[in-house]
Amino acid sequence: MSTATTTESTELAPVSAESLAALLVTERRPPRPSALSASLTFGWRAVLKIKHVPEQLFDVTAFPIMNLLMFTYLFGGALAGSTREYVQFLLPGIMVMSVVMITMYTGVSVNTDIEKGVFDRFRTLPVWRPATMVGYLLGDALRYTIASLVMLSVGLILGYRPDGGAPGVIAGIALLLVFSFAFSWIWTMFGLMLRTEKSVMGVSMMVIFPLTFLSNVFVDPKTMPGWLQAFVNNSPVTHLSSGVRKLMAGDWPAAEIAWTLGWSGLFLLVFGPITMRLYNRR
Template sequence: MSTVADNTTVTEAPVADLTNVLARGPRPKRPSAWSASVTFGWRAVLKIKHVPEQLFDVTAFPIIMVLLFTYLFGGALAGSPREYIQFLLPGIMVTSVVMITMYTGVGVNTDIEKGVFDRFRTLPVWRPAALVGAIFGDMLRYAIASLVILGIGLALGFRPAGGVLGVAAGIALLILFSFAFSWIWTMFGLLLRSEKSVMGVSMLVIFPLTFLSNVYVQPSTMPDVLEAFVQANPVTRLVTAVRTLMDGGWNTGEVLWVVVASAVLVAVFGTLTMRLYNRR
């Protein structure tokens, strides 16, 4: 009899403990797609907080770029670094931000290799929220890089004729395009096997786009074949739009082109990325 009583006590105790642990009341609602994406974006920000070295590419790298090209080419191309930076700074801002978009794909690939995304896929949330949130977090990095470049440019003598509104509009347009451009590297982050592969492919695409553009010199000074490529380069269109806004003008055609191109990039590569992620 004592054995039966003891068994009853042993089996009933866990049941009672489990009842106390279970939440009483209605089941919480499933978070919306926007709420889940913002939460994953906050995760990306917290990663920067705990590993601040991740900000090296959006602080030290842009400063080096501005100083290097201003004082390396300024005297030869414009007579003085102060004159050259008026032309150079919007282009360097575009170059630096577009270059760091590749780290979105690198981060996604790293999370996949570590098995983090397998855990995310088991959560009762909108499945692509982890991808969208990662890009949301990187938008903060784009803004930081833009402000760092603007700050060093102002210290070196850059004076935008467009004032605060022109600069803000130019940075907003740059961040919009970078958000769309990041979807390309997110797709590669899902396709390729290692983060080194993602970085290698990204560099292979980004370097020609950023250096064969109107960032450093006017396309009219180039050979005809090269000038034709530069004029068709999407980075050239973006630089022209940002440069015009910061100069106080409004190039409707270029601004509209950047907005439409951004929408197309999201529609094409965002869709491909979602399908790849759902099939993994």
């Protein structure tokens, strides 16, 4: 004997959005994080990446030391008569060159996170949109500071003596960090625009090498041809190098500081909006 069972289909009553939200959200929603809080959180994430991958510190330790030693002993005797005399001129400039060159790794980090799909998650978070990019730059500011302190320590061993003392050194490094923060927005743009990290590094080198080597980092521009002086004297790296050099020497170069801050503001105003537009449309 078989027993037949029948299933009655019942139609569910429609559920309103308000009632569904009341079921899902049983407690008060936490407040939206501020722009500063979100930026610092992403900055801490960048610092933690250094902790878990300490090889990232290679470019802010070994690379600057190698540059300082190589150029000091390569050009010191020929240009200044002794390495001790030359390091007084070279160290602030080589510090600027090294830090400006390692800013390109910001764009490489951005491009790597894009390839891993991390940005897809970031865009869904209810945070201030630029916080992601600002966090990268805040984390890299720590790397720039480490590079500056490492080079200063080696320079002191080689005979460098900043006549401006601690205040001049701090002011010079602060000016360098402000410029590097603004300059890094160029590489965040390239990190979002280009497809691979190799292409980001390639384009970055094409921009950085002329700016850093065609400057007053190594020699006084007065010895250069007139047409080259016109470029060198108006280069942002030249203004930055002169400003850092004079601050650490105990002077207050108002014109060089103004030029450096002006270039920094220009980089932020131009490349900041472009970066965020690419980030929102990526």
